Amino acid sequence: MQNRKRTQRTRLLFLLLCSAFCFGFAGVQQPSFAESKTGEKTESKSGQAENSRYEFRAEHDRNGIGKFYMGREIAHVMGHPAAIWLERPEREKEEKLSLLIKLLDLKPGMIVADIGAGSGVLTLQMAPLVAPGGKVIAVDIQKEMLVRLQNRLSRTGIKNVELHLGEANSPKLKPNSVDLVLMVDVYHEFEFPYEMILNISRALKPGGRIALVEYRMEDPRVPIKLLHKMSEKQSIKEMTQPAFSLKHVETIEKLPRQHLMIFMRK
Numbered sequence: 001m002q003n004r005k006r007t008q009r010t011r012l013l014f015l016l017l018c019s020a021f022c023f024g025f026a027g028v029q030q031p032s033f034a035e036s037k038t039g040e041k042t043e044s045k046s047g048q049a050e051n052s053r054y055e056f057r058a059e060h061d062r063n064g065i066g067k068f069y070m071g072r073e074i075a076h077v078m079g080h081p082a083a084i085w086l087e088r089p090e091r092e093k094e095e096k097l098s099l100l101i102k103l104l105d106l107k108p109g110m111i112v113a114d115i116g117a118g119s120g121v122l123t124l125q126m127a128p129l130v131a132p133g134g135k136v137i138a139v140d141i142q143k144e145m146l147v148r149l150q151n152r153l154s155r156t157g158i159k160n161v162e163l164h165l166g167e168a169n170s171p172k173l174k175p176n177s178v179d180l181v182l183m184v185d186v187y188h189e190f191e192f193p194y195e196m197i198l199n200i201s202r203a204l205k206p207g208g209r210i211a212l213v214e215y216r217m218e219d220p221r222v223p224i225k226l227l228h229k230m231s232e233k234q235s236i237k238e239m240t241q242p243a244f245s246l247k248h249v250e251t252i253e254k255l256p257r258q259h260l261m262i263f264m265r266k
């Protein structure tokens with residue numbers, strides 16, 4: 001009886017050791033997760049690279065999320081209750097949105113993605129200029145922004161706008177499908193800037209462009225919080241990492257407060 005119990009215990013111990021070896025010590029590839037400040041977990045096959053890509057600091061700007069990328073802190077996402085601020089009539093005078101649209105050189109037939117479209121201030125101005133044949137895909141991560149844009153659209157005759165709910169690390173666009181990506185006042189608040197730009201560059205057709213619009217960090221007179229501004233140097237450094245296959249084409253300094261930086265997919 002004693003001997004039987006001893007044999008059973010030895011068998012159990014053997015089984016436990018086997019499973020520990022297979023799933024732990026033997027280095028069996030388990031998916032790893034990079035955890036963001038918001039508690040969201042992103043599955044990653046290259047967990048190590050992702051962990052070193054971002055840094056978390058306990059002491060940080062109150063307008064940021066405590067997550068740092070290439071030396072800069074990522075800003076909080078602007079919540080949907082502030083949509084009315086995006087639609088303020090003074091914005092045309094402050095930012096010259098109509099000039100920005102002209103500088104984009106839109107043509108009928110073009111497929112444009114307005115990433116971080118918010119309530120669609122830019123989407124609504126671009127859509128008529130790419131018709132007939134073209135469309136604007138308005139991408140946002142806040143459903144409420146897209147609902148607000150849908151309501152605004154229904155008060156116009158505009159039919160060539162597609163609403164698209166993106167994710168924090170991807171706009172979920174088809175590869176090689178877009179001629180122009182516009183990002184106005186959004187890049188600095190991407191929670192996963194590396195993953196977003198990687199996925200955006202894949203969505204561009206070869207020769208497709210990104211128009212990145214950010215408040216000038218270099219100009220202290222621009223009345224915007226520091227984390228909502230980007231310098232031209234920092235933007236180019238972040239956007240031209242080899243994995244993205246993007247080249248900086250030009251920076252247009254015709255807007256009163258913002259850089260308009262053009263990148264092209266090689």
Ligand SMILES: C[S@@+](CC[C@H](N)C(=O)[O-])C[C@H]1O[C@@H](n2cnc3c(N)ncnc32)[C@H](O)[C@@H]1O
Nearest residue numbers: 078086116117118121140141142166168184186
């Ligand atoms: C400051 S608003 C700018 C809206 C619009 N571009 C404009 O200028 O009127 C930034 C918007 O980007 C969205 N956003 C933030 N991160 C995003 C992401 N990873 N993908 C898509 N949209 C994002 C926010 O939900 C918010 O609506």
